[in-house]
Amino acid sequence: MTEVATTPAVLILLGPPGAGKGTQARMLEEDFGLVQLSTGDLLRAAVAAGTEAGRQAKAVMEAGQLVSDSIVLAILKERMAQPDVARGVILDGFPRTDGQAAALDRLLAEAGQRVTAAISLEVDDEAMVGRVSGRFTCAGCGEGYHDEFKRPAQAGTCDRCGGHDFKRRADDNAETVRERLSAYHAQTAPLITHYDRAGVLQRIDAMGNIADIRNALAEIVKRVTA
Ligand code: AMP
Numbered sequence: 155m156t157e158v159a160t161t162p163a164v165l166i167l168l169g170p171p172g173a174g175k176g177t178q179a180r181m182l183e184e185d186f187g188l189v190q191l192s193t194g195d196l197l198r199a200a201v202a203a204g205t206e207a208g209r210q211a212k213a214v215m216e217a218g219q220l221v222s223d224s225i226v227l228a229i230l231k232e233r234m235a236q237p238d239v240a241r242g243v244i245l246d247g248f249p250r251t252d253g254q255a256a257a258l259d260r261l262l263a264e265a266g267q268r269v270t271a272a273i274s275l276e277v278d279d280e281a282m283v284g285r286v287s288g289r290f291t292c293a294g295c296g297e298g299y300h301d302e303f304k305r306p307a308q309a310g311t312c313d314r315c316g317g318h319d320f321k322r323r324a325d326d327n328a329e330t331v332r333e334r335l336s337a338y339h340a341q342t343a344p345l346i347t348h349y350d351r352a353g354v355l356q357r358i359d360a361m362g363n364i365a366d367i368r369n370a371l372a373e374i375v376k377r378v379t380a
Contacts, residue, residue: 163243165269176192189241226248255349286331
C-alpha cells in the first residue's frame with residue numbers, strides 16, 4: 155500500500171463550483187508555501203493522458219456528476235505519497251462524499267495525523283452559474299480569468315506570464331454547472347456537518363472580492379497552523 159507522506163497541515167477547502175476554491179488554494183500556495191492538491195486537476199490530467207482512470211472519468215465529468223470514490227481515492231493516495239506533500243496541503247475539491255471524508259480520516263490516522271481545518275467558502279448558488287460559465291485560464295501558467303469580472307489587462311495576453319494561449323473547461327457551461335451544484339448539495343454539503351462535529355470547521359463569507367477573502371483565509375491559516 156502507498157504510504158501517505160507526513161504533512162504538517164491538512165487544510166480542506168469546501169464550497170460549490172465557482173466559490174473560488176482553486177483561486178484561493180493557489181494564493182495559499184504563494185502565501186504559505188503549501189501544496190494545492192486538486193482532484194479535479196488530477197482527473198483532468200488523467201483524462202488528457204488517456205489513462206484507464208481518465209477514460210472512465212471523462213463522461214462523468216462532462217455530465218457534471220461525481221467520479222466514483224474508488225477512482226478518486228486511488229489518484230489522491232498516489233498524490234499524497236509524493237514528497238512535496240511534506241510542506242502541508244490544501245485539498246481543493248476533495249473530499250466530496252462521506253466515503254471520501256472517511257477514507258481521508260483513515261489515511262491520515264495511519265500516518266498519525268488529522269485534518270487541521272476544513273474551511274467552508276459560503277456563497278449564493280445563483281451567482282455561481284455566472285461565475286463559472288464565464289471563466290477561462292491561461293494555458294501556460296494557470297492564471298484564472300473571467301469574461302466579465304477579470305479580463306486580462308491586454309486582451310489575449312496573460313497578465314502573469316505573457317502567454318497567449320487560454321483554455322476553457324468542457325464542464326464550465328451553465329447546464330453542467332447546475333448539475334455540479336446539485337451534486338454539491340446532495341453529496342458534499344453534508345461534509346460541513348462532519349467537520350463541524352470533528353471541531354475543525356471554519357466558515358468564511360466568499361461573496362466578497364478575491365483580496366478580502368485571501369486575507370480572511372490567511373488569518374484562519376495562521377491561527378490553525380500556529
Ligand atoms: P473541480 O475541478 O473540482 O470542479 O472538479 C471537476 C469535476 O471532476 C467534478 O465535477 C467531478 O466530476 C470530478 N471530481 C473532482 N474531484 C472529485 C471528487 N473528489 N470526487 C468525485 N468527483 C470529483
